[in-house]
Amino acid sequence: MFTRQAEEEEGEEEAQLRTLRETTATRTYPVYPSQLLSLMATIVMERIGRVFISLQQIRQVPRMLTEAAPSMPGTVGDAEVPYYFRERYVCTGYRPLNQTWRYYFLSLFQWHNETVNIWSHLLACFVFLVKLRQLSETVDFADDPHSWPLLVLILSSLTYSAFSVVAHLLGGRSELCHCFFFFLDYVGVAQYQYGSAVVHFYYAVDESLHRHVQGVFMPVAAALSCLSCLGCCYGKYFNHNSPSWVRKVCQVVPSALAYIWDSSPVAQRLLSWSSNDPALSYHFGQVAFFLSCSFFFTFPLLERCFPGQCDFLGQSHQLFHVFLSCCTLCQIYAAHIDYVCRRKLYSRLHKSGEAALFVGLYVVTVVACALIAAFVLRKVRQVLHFKAKSK
Structure with a gap:
């Protein structure tokens, strides 16, 4: 008109x-x-x-x-949602359960206690897409097998950030949806752990460490990624009838083991610091950001110190999202610099066809993590069915 x-x-x-x-x-x-x-x-x-x-x-x-547009229901307090949905020291800002899918999609533009979690990884996903487009102008991802580990890292970064957005956006609809979408999020985190491992082992490893872990590093990394996915899913499953610290232990311990193993090539580089290494500053940045996000993921420091003041803005999990995105971006920059500057070394260390083998192992890891999530989700369905029958 x-x-x-x-x-x-x-x-x-x-x-x-x-x-x-x-x-x-x-x-x-x-x-x-x-x-x-x-x-x-x-x-x-x-x-x-x-x-x-x-x-x-x-x-x-x-x-x-x-x-x-339909009217959007306001947020509710923690007393109006089941214990399963409550976060420690977060008192308000929860979205009501059992609304239409349209409501949860439109809540992307509503102010609630998940808004920052959603938008932080949504913006990170956009940044990773821009970085992929920039790299595709100079890196031959199609015909250069040595570039495939870098591609795996970027794709795994896009995947985990997208899955996180979906989980925080749609996971509040019901208990089953909560488990389904957060299990999807855990699959994203696990495959990103593998993506981190493959670039560290392929580009960042030194010759001395390569001699000791050759042939076992990537299979162990894949197994630890699956263990991390299993621990996160079972932690969410145990949340039905266990204290919250049980969930944290199940999530943190396997992920910590995976990180220590996956980052060992970077740690050796950092210990032998050299000003002639252009990627070291980015490697140091990714380690610092990861340790920061691990701290805020494990300890809800701000909510505990200021209860009720961080319900919408300032939660530790929100800082975890921001620091994790910064860690990933530093990791992509470091991997690209190593890909360019250390080509003579890694092309000599890794046999022909090894990059394709690591890509295939990445696919196997994703499938295995998806099966683990599906198995635990089935157990969650049984628990919810039993609870419904006992009412």
Whole structure:
């Protein structure tokens, strides 16, 4: 409607201007300045009037959107959601359960206690996509097998951030949805752990360490990724009838073991610090960011110190998201620098076809983690079915 009206008004204005030009061009008698100014003033006043009408129409847009969209329920306190959904020291800002899917999708633009968690990884996902596009201009991902570990890292980074967005956006609908989407999130985290391991072993490893772990490093990394996924899923499963610290232990211990193993090539590089190594500053950054996000994931420090003040903004888990995204970005930069600067070393250390083998192992790891999540989800279904029958 607005477009058609604007086109008609533009046509009238063009006709008036054309008339003005034809009049001044074809008249054989004098044109008085007062007449010309009068006609121009009329056109200007009509244009100002149309601008005012357009502003009036724009002001009506929010009201039209409000009338077209369903009303959004407000957030609720922790007493109005099951224990399973509560976070320690977070008292308000929870979305009500059992709403329509439309509500949870639209809650992307609502202010609640998951908003920062959603948008932090949504923006990170966009940054990783931009970085992939930039690298694709200089790195031959199609024909250079040595670039495939770098591609695995970026794809795994995109996957974990996207899965995290989905989990925090849709996981509040019901207990079953909560488990399903967060199990998906844990699969994303586990395959990202493998992506970290493959770039560290392929690009960052030194020759001395490579001799000792060759042939076992990546299989152990894949097994630890699966163990991490299992621990996270069982931690969420045990949350039905166990204290919250049990969940943290199940999630933190396997992930810590995986990180120690996956980052061992980087640790050796950092211990033998050299100013001639351009990637070391990024490796140091990723380690510092990871230790920071691990601390805030394990200890809800801010919520404990300021109970009720960090329900919407300032939660430790929100800082965990931000630091993890920074860690991943530093990791991508470091892997790219190692890919460019250490090519002579890693092309000699890794046999022909080894990159393809690691990509295949990545696919196997993703499938194994998905099966683990499906197995634990089945046990969750049984628990929920038993609870429903006992009511």
